[in-house]
Amino acid sequence: xxxxxxxxxxxxxxxxxxxxxxxxxxxxxxxxxxxxxxxxxxxxxxxxxxxxxxxxxxxxxxxxxxxxxxxxxxxxxxxxxxxxxxxxxxxxxxxxxxxxxxxxxxxxxxxxxxxxxxxxxxxxxxxxxxxxxxxxxxxxxxxxxxxxxxxxxxxxxxxxxxxxxxxxxxxxxxxxxxxxxxxxxxxxxxxxxxxxxxxxxxxxxxxxxxxxxxxxxxxxxxxxxxxxxxxxxxxxxxxxxxxxxxxxxxxxxxxxxxxxxxxxxxxxxxxxxxxxxxxxxxxxxxxxxxxxxxxxxxxxxxxxxx
Numbered sequence: 650x651x652x653x654x655x656x657x658x659x660x661x662x663x664x665x666x667x668x669x670x671x672x673x674x675x676x677x678x679x680x681x682x683x684x685x686x687x688x689x690x691x692x693x694x695x696x697x698x699x700x701x702x703x704x705x706x707x708x709x710x711x712x713x714x715x716x717x718x719x720x721x722x723x724x725x726x727x728x729x730x731x732x733x734x735x736x737x738x739x740x741x742x743x744x745x746x747x748x749x750x751x752x753x754x755x756x757x758x759x760x761x762x763x764x765x766x767x768x769x770x771x772x773x774x775x776x777x778x779x780x781x782x783x784x785x786x787x788x789x790x791x792x793x794x795x796x797x798x799x800x801x802x803x804x805x806x807x808x809x810x811x812x813x814x815x816x817x818x819x820x821x822x823x824x825x826x827x828x829x830x831x832x833x834x835x836x837x838x839x840x841x842x843x844x845x846x847x848x849x850x851x852x853x854x855x856x857x858x859x860x861x862x863x864x865x866x867x868x869x870x871x872x873x874x875x876x877x878x879x880x881x882x883x884x885x886x887x888x889x890x891x892x893x894x895x896x897x898x899x900x901x902x903x904x905x906x907x908x909x910x911x912x913x914x915x916x917x918x919x920x921x922x923x924x925x926x927x928x929x930x931x932x933x934x935x936x937x938x939x940x941x942x943x944x945x946x947x948x949x950x951x952x953x954x955x
Contacts, residue, residue, distance in 0.1 A: 766909035802878040804854035823852035845870035859895040875907035885927035904931040
């Protein structure tokens with residue numbers, strides 16, 4: 650017999666009960682029942698099947714004695730709520746669009762257990778970091794946690810790949826942010842408006858975003874989720890080079906102005922401890938700044954070097 654859903658009326662020990670909860674214990678099922686009649690009405694009891702009989706009560710339909718519509722609506726809403734998936738269940742995965750490997754589900758399952766998603770995805774080249782990030786994004790959107798998303802990537806083919814992958818595999822239409830886009834938004838909005846506030850799903854190149862005037866605008870905006878691809882390009886190399894400093898400042902701004910942060914790189918540690926430490930610091934930077942949420946951070950990798 651299939652597991653009975655909460656709310657089901659059952660017959661047990663000669664009385665009528667309602668299923669409160671059920672727990673699968675191997676071949677047995679433990680039911681928590683609430684009595685609906687006699688002196689035991691309202692009392693709860695745990696029964697283990699099949700050692701004790703718990704049989705569902707089937708009511709014959711009688712159109713001539715229909716219950717009030719309001720009662721049915723309340724029952725229907727309660728039934729729908731009981732079908733809600735648990736915290737670890739995936740709401741938005743579309744297997745028809747993806748050929749998923751088991752390891753690609755590890756980061757999204759990890760993220761669902763985190764109060765504040767801040768992950769370093771350090772898989773090797775070709776192992777699908779874009780897919781893993783897309784799974785996390787769609788899950789956060791499905792759970793109404795993410796509304797404003799910014800993907801930051803090196804310019805060129807990678808930027809085009811992100812745009813194509815997001816729309817074809819996940820149905821996310823990312824708007825490319827460049828100088829022309831910012832000017833177009835300025836012409837359509839009031840004087841002094843921040844163009845980044847008008848792009849809920851943005852895709853932008855690292856080199857465009859690191860420019861001081863553009864970065865100043867970004868520093869006055871905020872995003873629910875930021876994805877930084879090829880994150881090792883924005884780490885502290887200790888060279889003192891102006892371009893490296895700009896990229897490092899960009900990473901710090903992205904870390905501060907985002908609630909959830911995904912850093913993607915195939916080379917998280919290039920032998921330079923300072924560079925790796927600066928990468929990890931981006932994940933915890935808002936906590937140092939006195940943020941309200943003190944969620945955990947995690948590093949996900951399915952490979953090891955040497």
